[in-house]
Amino acid sequence: MDLREKFIILIDNEPLKKSDAIIVLEGDGFARLNRAAQLYKDGWTKLIVISGGLNAPKIGSYPAEMMKKELKKFKIPNKNIILEKKSQDTKEQAENIIKMATEKKWQRIILVASHFHQYRAFLTFLKEILKKKIYLEIVNAPASELPWFTKNKSGRRIDHLELEFEKINQYSKKGHLASYSEAIDYQRLKESK
Secondary structure, eight states, X not given: XXXXXXXXXXXXXXXOOXXXXXXXXXXXXXXXXXXXXXXXXXXXXXXXXXXXXXXXXXXXOOOHHHXXXXXXXXXXXXXXXXXXXXOSSHHHHHHHHHHHHHHTTOOEEEEEOBHHHHHHHHHHHHHHHHHHTXXXXXXXXXXXXXXXXXXXXXXXXXXXXXXXXXXXXHHHHTTOSOOHHHHHHHHHHHHHO
């Protein structure tokens, strides 16, 4: 079994833990909001942060304000929703959220993206944590109940998955992502605490 396969198994099978905030990344329509709202209602945290500030989003993505409006349908109070509206991509989301977490002295966050995006999102957030030399626990909770082969506005999620692994290779070469080995070591450290 290679490192990538081990990494995928660890991320896909991570147990949930009570956390300071749920971080739901903008993208994939409103599909990620169902997962975030359910985690909130199940009591994993009392705060949801919607991260992403795309003003002219691509098909399949909505600005944070629109996502907040949609999230309110789940009867989550305004005071329990924070918007992070500066980020234009996953790297900026990681930078801005890690900064917010440090300022608020959070110890643990639940990261919610679509299943196909969770791997790269996690590696991006972990890279920022390693760069800042801080300890912040990231719990992976992808919106995994989404269909893979059904076509939506942005295409099929199975096709996005293939693109995500290409992006992991590209962004790794640029130094934007933690390595699979670093991610496995981090997961081991989390489990030992």
